[in-house]
Amino acid sequence: MLQNNPELKSKIHQLWNKFWSGGISNPLTAIEQITYLLFMKRLDEQDLKRQSDAQFTGDQYTSKFEGRWIPPEYRARWDEKDTADEWAKKLTDEKRYAIDKRTLRWSEFKRMQAEAMLQHVQGKVFPFLKDLNGAESNFTHHMKNAVFFISKPALLVEAVKTIDEIFDIMEEDSREKGQAFQDIQGDVYEFLLSEIATAGKNGQFRTPRHIIKLMADLVQPQLGHKIADPACGSGGFLLGAYQSIVTQLAIKAGTKDLKPDEDGFVRTSVAAALTENARAILQDSLWGYDIDATMVRLGLMNLMMHGIDEPHIDYKDTLSKSYNQEAEYDIVMANPPFTGSIDKSDINDNLQLGTTKTELLFVENIYRLLKKGGTACVIVPQGVLFGSGGAFKTLRQLLIERCDLKAVITLPSGVFKPYAGVSTAILLFTKVWGPKDKVTQPATENVWFYEMATDGYSLDDKRSKQDGNGDLQDIIVKYRSRSPTADIDRTAKFFNVPRAEIEAEGYDLSLSRYKEDVFEDVRYDAPALILDRLISAEVGDVDMLELVKLPSGIVHELLKLKRMIG
Template sequence: MLQNNPELKSKIDQLWNKFWSGGISNPLTAIEQITYLLFMKRLDELDQKKQADAEWTDETYTSKFEGKWIPPRFRANLRDEDSEDERKKKLEDEKRYEIEKRSLRWSEFKFFSPADRMLEHVQDNVFPFLKDLNGTESSFTRHMKNAVFIIPSGRLLVEAVKTVDEIFEVMERDSQEKGQAFQDIQGDVYEMLLSEIATAGKNGQFRTPRHIIKLIADLVQPQLGHKIADPACGTAGFLLGAYQYIVTQLAVTVGAKNFSPLQLQPDEDGFVRTSLAAGLTEKAQATLQASLHGYDFETTMVRLGLMNLMMHGIDEPRIDYKDTLSKSFTEESEYDIVMANPPFTGSIDKGDINENLQLGTTKTELLFVEKIYRLLKKGGTACVIVPQGVLFGAGLAFKTLRQLLVERCDLKAVITLPSGVFKPYAGVSTAILLFTKVWGPLDKVTQPATGHVWFYDMRADGYSLDDKRTKQEDYGDLQDIVAKYHARNPEIDTERTAQCFMVPRVDIETEGYDLSLSRYKQDVFEEVHYDAPGVILDRLIQAEVGDVDEAELDKVQSGIVRELLELRRMVG
């Protein structure tokens, strides 16, 4: 992760500070503007790489920057009532404003001088070109419609462009020296920037650490052809995690020509990952891209999520602006996999809650879990992060939800996370719930779906649990969780003094569907023998004065030695 590359972290801090001092102090606004620059840079680089690859393989590739382009503000306003001559004249007039697309490349406009000329060109041409990128019907274009480029000065833009170039140089060098896929390093950079959003804990949204996303992907094991969703996707970290997991598995099993063994080595968290989908067939790539669906109720998050996926090679991301708890969102039984860390905002307006949600509560941490259950197809699996209060809350809605998970789902696992996992943004204690939908909401349950629940007490995640979150030498419990979850056995994993164990459904029913680990874990008490108080006091006295006989000690009139002697007489 980024903590291990101080040069990269320093460059990102520089970029952030330039925006701050340049008058853009709102973290969400700054990250959005920085993201546009990263996107411009990456778009140019990806296009040039695809051109080079096509030349090498004698294939045809049409560059996004080939030909001419007319900025939207100069396009002809054609109306139905226009005559043929009027249409022809308008179209001829607009041609006067055509510009060469190559001038919209990062590698071209970064040399524009003076600074104000570059700013004007990016504002009036490059940014509108980005918004127009995937055609008028694309999700990206639709959600970029109201986006604005608000870098206020040419000087700030020039400095930001220079710093972004330096960041990409460090990333390229890092990928060559350490064998890590460029996209993964870029993901580190992007997530470092995204982390700034969470400093204010906006709407309870806390960025899920990448190693926790990778853990969840390894637990769920999404496959090519699965329809995958995140109903509160934020910047699309879980969708990207699913994408990278599937791409990696295909690379491992099929063997992709563009992967070196070094690229498929375990990363610093012990997971094998790559974003490089070049080895996939065109059909597999299209299937994979069409399978990822994300929703968020903030337009900024939707734009950031779209650009995040596009910067990782997903050309047409399916992320949309939707409040998935509201009456306007009616999807049910659609997805094979749901991975999510929904916001813990506390409550939602009762009048806007979808009437299909039956818990009778306004608490979003409960409503989202029920919604995720409803989004799953029968046989579909979800892995969701919840505050630990969901596991033991005494209210009717809490208990009803837990009963639903145990009876209508096969609740496979409850993994408690240490409270430091989301630091420095939040100290909230969380847990991972992993369940498969068996019975639908209207089905009559003839037999509860859960047989046994696997509990795991994660004590370490490979990073320090303070605000610094420094990488530790080992993987913490990450790889142990994956291995033991997939090898779990209700006949063997019965020792409740262990770090993980399985609990029969009957025991959970007896405890009123309480899912807190402490309810079932048995503590081990070890008998400890201590020296007698007199012996301890003798040792302390000797440490103060050395080997002195009792007669000499009796002459001591004051100080700590006198007090120790008094204590020794009292304990006799």
């Protein structure tokens, strides 16, 4: 992770400072502009690698930088009704305005002089990126209003140089530390958010990558699953699912010597060995939505930087009346917004909790998005587990009765620092009964609780890596081997609670409600012996004549007390 590589952190800090001094001080604007450059760099590298892989395997691959590109404003002038003379003129225009795609590569334009580079990137490279997947693509649609704000040649040159250095460091980190999968955009985003004191006002708190990996290992997404995040931000959970699936496929294909990363997870992003069929299935597996247009663009580019050519990320308020999907997904992984409320008049009519609290509405909506048999892994504030309001209790009852609530994993309050110190929990549940089904038997039999003490990082604002990986791997092992009859010790950090007991407690899901504290039996010495020690501590090894040198009040009270208790 970024915070564990001081050199990488320093480079991104430099990049941020260059944008700040270059006049781009709004953090989200800076993040977006940096992402455009990361995307240009990554697109070039991926294209060259795919060409190399295709030559090795004999597969067909057409480079994105092969041939010539005609900007949309010139393409729009073509009309099938043109006369022969008009066609001839436009053919001349095509030769005049068509751009050799090879010149749009990062590896080509980075060699240009400052002024020429800025004009080339502004006028050709950036418009090409916006049009990358064709006029009808989702990516092009959301990039339509994107603007390249870098206007100083020196800033662009310095940014290009620094990004090259960042990629070099990440490649070295990948080789030496087993970080085969680098969420580059997410790392930059996480660091830039930590640089601003007002980060919380944007409501954009990136989930730490090791928590995403933990959740992916709990739900175990498979090739062919349709996976969603209804509040996807920069796409971290979708990438986590993608990474998990690609790793499984690589292992099945015979890939060996995959080493655990610093958090104990085995991961690879090497997708070159995927068959075309598997690649097509994966392409159509990941679906994300967000209400921030900037975040939609960031998420799209983030997934494309990791080899997903046409991501399904869209601008959508998934709690609103305009979003009517239901029973669509096999898996939902999410860390939806914790605070705030939605306009009551705009809440989807299918949401029945009778509240405007987004932390409750998102969980109900996730339940509705799941197919029967589908599984969700969701981060919620711990208040959801024990809130006394009617909507809180109704939601918990829904999770117990209509879902198989498999696990409640409480997280330490420092997991989301430096952005927020809120205490959170992971809910893991499988949908059994639909919203309109009559529940003949509550779906949950037992709920497995686990109290995470540490995630392998310090719980202060620095979030420094500690020795080991905390409880991360223990949670996975204990969850997979859980047993209603074995996990009954309520003094342990993990245990089962029967549904009947949870019902009797008003569907309270707080771990503290069921955990039994262990109190050590402490025996004390006789009071007279304690007083003798007290006098000894006050006067040291002295006789009674020396004792009177103490303040008279202390001597009087000590001796009086000693006489009273013998």
